[in-house]
Amino acid sequence: MLAKITSKNQLTLPKSITAAVGPAEYFEVEARNGQIVLTPVRIQRADAVRAKLAELNLDEQDVADYLPYCITVCIPDPAPEVPACRDIFDLSFLQQAVAGRADALVTGDQELLSLSDSFVCPIVTAEQ
Numbered sequence: 801m802l803a804k805i806t807s808k809n810q811l812t813l814p815k816s817i818t819a820a821v822g823p824a825e826y827f828e829v830e831a832r833n834g835q836i837v838l839t840p841v842r843i844q845r846a847d848a849v850r851a852k853l854a855e856l857n858l859d860e861q862d863v864a865d866y867l868p869y870c871i872t873v874c875i876p877d878p879a880p881e882v883p884a885c886r887d888i889f890d891l892s893f894l895q896q897a898v899a900g901r902a903d904a905l906v907t908g909d910q911e912l913l914s915l916s917d918s919f920v921c922p923i924v925t926a927e928q
Contacts, residue, residue, distance in 0.1 A: 813838075839888050873900035883918045887911045897921060 805811050818824070824840030831837070853863070873896045882894035890912050897905045897919075904922045907913065916923035 871900060875899050883915045885911055885915060894919070 801814055801817065803811055803813060821840045826841045827838040828841050829836065829838055853859070875892065875895045876899060879895045880898040882891065882898060885891060885894065887909075890909065893905065893907070893912065894915070896902075902921050904924055905912065905919070906924055906926055908925055912923055913925065
C-alpha cells in the first residue's frame with residue numbers, strides 16, 4: 801500500500817493501516833535498515849495514573865516513600881539492544897533497565913517475565 805509524503809513533509813496513513821493497530825494519536829518514529837518504522841504510543845494522562853495507584857491501594861505517601869530509591873534514566877540514541885518482545889510498551893522498560901544498569905527488573909507482566917533467560921539482568925516478580 802502506498803502513502804505519499806507532501807511538500808510539507810506530512811504523511812497520511814491509510815485508514816486500514818491505522819485501524820489494524822488501534823487508536824493512537826502519537827507514533828514513535830525511527831529509521832531502521834532504510835525503512836521508516838512507526839510504532840503507536842498511547843500516552844497516559846495523570847488521571848489514569850492516579851486511578852491505577854488507587855487500584856493498587858497506593859497513596860501519595862507510598863509514592864513519596866519510594867522516590868528516594870529511584871533514579872532518572874534516559875534511553876540513549878541509538879537505544880540499547882534488547883530481546884524482541886511482543887508488547888511494544890514493554891520495550892522502554894527493557895531499554896531503561898539496560899541503560900540504567902539495573903540490578904533487576906521487577907514486574908508482574910508475564911511477557912517480560914518470559915524474557916528473563918535472555919536478558920542482561922534478572923527479571924523477577926515482587927514476591928521473588
